[in-house]
Amino acid sequence: MVVIGSRVGGCAAAIPLARAGRRVIALDKMSFPSDQLSTHFLTPTGVTEFAKMGALRRILDECDPTRVHHINVAAEGIEALERMRPGDTGVDFGVCIPRDQLDVCLVATAREQGVDVREKSAFQALHWRAGRVSGVRYRDPEGQLRDISCRLVIGADGRRSTVAAAAGASRPYRMSRNGRGLVFRYATDPRAGEGGIETDTFYQWREGESFGLVFPIAPKGRMLVLFMGPREEVSEARADGEAYWQRKLAQHAGLRARVAGTDWTAASKIRSTADCTAFFRASSGPGWSLVGDAAHFKDPVTGQGMRDAMWMGRTLAERVLPHLDDPLATDRVTRAWERHRDEHCLPAYHFANLDTRVERQSPALCELVRDAGRTTGPDLTDVFSRARTPQQIAPLPRLIKMVAKAMVSGERPRRETIARAVPELRTELEIRRERWRGRFRETQLVFGSDHPDPEMPTPPAVLAIDDRDAHAGSTAAAPVGVAA
Structure with missing residues (x-):
């Protein structure tokens, strides 16, 4: 097998295959x-994926991350502090690790478990034989073109996937424009060493049209501070980063108090992106499959990308392993896996789409946070840990009850409460209807979730090589290798 891309999704796919005795390049x-632009936020279910790869001990030892057990969500001044639900292996903490630290550990783990990881090796083209992918062409670190024959190619090469382009699947069949941008930086945590709840908590403040977040990261004593306002703010941050930073600190009082005492002159540079269009691509075909951001990308407002990439890689590998010696069976399994992937990821896709809308938090959501805040057990935070879907956390009776509470409380005008509740309930009904229909590669958009005018970059130019031509000598490359 050949895996293109050896970060979170690629390693998660490659390791189970190699562990089972397959040759994996x-x-x-x-x-x-x-480095890699990433929110790198992981709840216990994400950390559990590290454990399943066999990478967790190395990550804890070498990256020394803060082990975080709580999430605090604040919506328009109403707060809920919850302990995160443990993963299925008993892991009860989350971590936040910059990618220049994390990916080194994953690659080392992959090599340790038998994966032949080749760095500075750029994918160039897919080989095809009788309508099925039969191998890859790549350029090695010395610039030499080389070919590898294989039973399956897995593309884990990100949103601008060259594997997707080579397979004719670059254009997503479903897309949604992001309303929010990301602006963030790293700094020394002024609460480090105090041993209080603040360094054991992922924080999210939802105020007005803006989100502010603080995550303890690796190594211990560092933090990530992130603002997610309207995507147009990214231009402001790039024009005058420090002025933007001070304006956002003034906008989020709770965040400002959490980071009070930070020496911003010693913080990292400010980084940003407004390029966060969500999408689903066709992710399986004859002899090829896609995982991670190459397959599906959701708005990073919910911090689900890394966890989903690892889940995709692992579950794809587990499903194809018994069938790899039968090409037709392998192709049937990858297609069935893609359907399963969609069922698993659609609820989080819609949740992220709803969160990327640039608007004040609705009265019903504020009441939901208030309701969850009555205890410290896992409730709303299950949406981040993927223990339950948003629809399981807030079934229609609970949503209607929260609307009624908002009407009674009178904190917001009743007309505003009704005006927000009616379209929100319609959206929730359409999300449930879509799940009930269960259509494969659904293209019908959901009112209030899928946002119009998405932007996607031009797909990369790639070659398609018919092996009959290659054996005839029409392509110049080093001798063909084999990955079992």
């Missing part, structure tokens, strides 16, 4: 360590 155009 993972190609990555980068060398490690290298």
Whole structure:
């Protein structure tokens, strides 16, 4: 097998295959360590994926992350502090690790478990034989073109996937425009060493049209501070980052109090992106499959990308392993896996789409946070840990009850409460109807969730190589290798 991309999704796919005795070659155009724009937020279910890869001990030892047990959500001044639900292996903490640290550990773990990871090796083309992918062409670190024959190619090469382009699947069949941008930086945590709840908590403040977040990260004593306002704010941050930063601190009083005493002159540079269009791609075909951001990307407002990439890689590998010696069976399994992937990821996709709308938090959501805040057990935070879907956390009777509470409380005008509740309930009904229909590669958009005018970059130019031509000598490359 050949895996293109050896970060979270690629390693998660490659490791189970190699562990089962298959020869696996993972190609990555980068060398490690290298950075990657990412929120790198993981709840216990994400950390559990590290454990299933066999990477957790190495990550804890080498990255030394703060082990976080709580999430605090604040909506328009109403707060809920919850302890996160443990994963299915008993892991009860989350972590936040910058990618230049994390990916080194994953690559080392993959090599330790038998994956042939080749850095500075850039994928160039797919080989085809009788309508099925039969191998890959890549450029090695010395610039030499080389070919590998294989039973299956897994693309884990990100949103601008060259594997997707080579397979003719670059254009997503479903897309949604993001309303929010991301602006963030790293700094020394002024609460480090105090041993209080603040350094054991992922914080999220939802105020007006803006989100503010603070995550303890690796190594211990550092933090990530992130603002997610309207995507147009990214231009402001790039024009005058420090002025933007001070304006956002003034906007989020709770965040400002949490980071009070930070020496911003010693903080990292400010980083940003407004390029966060959500999408689903066709992710399986004859002899190929896609995982991670190459397959499906949701708005990072919910911090689900890394966890989902690892889940995709692992579950794909587990499903194809018994069938790899039968090409037709392998292709049937990858298609069935893609359907399962969609069922698993659609609820989080819609949740992220709802959160990326630039608007004040609704009265019903504020009441939901208030209701959850009555205890410290896992409730709303299950949406981040993926223990339950948003629809399971807030079934229609609970949503209607929260609307009624908002009407009674009178904190917001009743007309506003009704005006927000009616379209929100319609959206929730359409999300449930879509799940009930269960259509494969659904293209019908959901009112209030899928946002119009998405932007996607031009797909990369790639070659398609018919092996009959290659054996005839029409392509120049080093001798063909084999990955079992």
